[in-house]
Amino acid sequence: MSADIGDQIIAILPRLRAFALSLARSLPDADDMVQAACERALRARESYTPGTRLDAWMMRIIHNLWVDTYRKRRREVLQDVSDPENDKPGEDGRTLVESRSELSRTWGLIAAMPEEQRSVLTLVCVEGLSYRDTAEILDIPVGTVMSRLARARIRLAEDLARPGAVAARTAETGR
Numbered sequence: 001m002s003a004d005i006g007d008q009i010i011a012i013l014p015r016l017r018a019f020a021l022s023l024a025r026s027l028p029d030a031d032d033m034v035q036a037a038c039e040r041a042l043r044a045r046e047s048y049t050p051g052t053r054l055d056a057w058m059m060r061i062i063h064n065l066w067v068d069t070y071r072k073r074r075r076e077v078l079q080d081v082s083d084p085e086n087d088k089p090g091e092d093g094r095t096l097v098e099s100r101s102e103l104s105r106t107w108g109l110i111a112a113m114p115e116e117q118r119s120v121l122t123l124v125c126v127e128g129l130s131y132r133d134t135a136e137i138l139d140i141p142v143g144t145v146m147s148r149l150a151r152a153r154i155r156l157a158e159d160l161a162r163p164g165a166v167a168a169r170t171a172e173t174g175r
Contacts, residue, residue: 005042005048006042009058016037019062020062022110022118023118033065033066037061037062037065038058040065041058056129109156109159117149117152125153
């Protein structure tokens with residue numbers, strides 16, 4: 001095992017945090033999961049195979065933590081990550097406000113997805129992982145990754161085409 005595993009983990013912390021946030025939908029819970037995953041990884045560093053993807057290994061640990069601890073909290077709402085300080089009115093601020101609004105709407109729709117679709121969509125489309133790595137992290141076959149991703153993309157595209165889809169999905173799923 002490389003002596004700089006801690007440095008390698010630090011380098012991918014933002015991605016780990018984003019993945020944990022996509023699962024937990026709560027910044028404090030996501031931070032707790034990342035911290036617990038880092039502790040587990042450092043304690044079990046001998047089980048990491050050098051030369052393999054550290055990010056996939058860490059995301060698998062985070063996913064396992066989430067399954068073990070946070071699955072019962074499905075009803076929490078994704079926190080708005082936009083910074084109101086940047087939402088300035090006027091010609092320059094209008095585009096920023098519209099972009100943040102659309103991003104918030106998109107994340108709301110993703111948060112309302114079933115967990116299996118949300119996880120696959122986040123790993124493949126947000127984190128840029130391969131189908132194989134995603135399948136390994138979630139402990140499912142590659143074909144299942146492909147079908148869940150296809151359903152998630154179709155659902156997201158349909159919902160984005162409909163005004164008010166976030167409110168409808170939230171009422172429908174209770175999220």
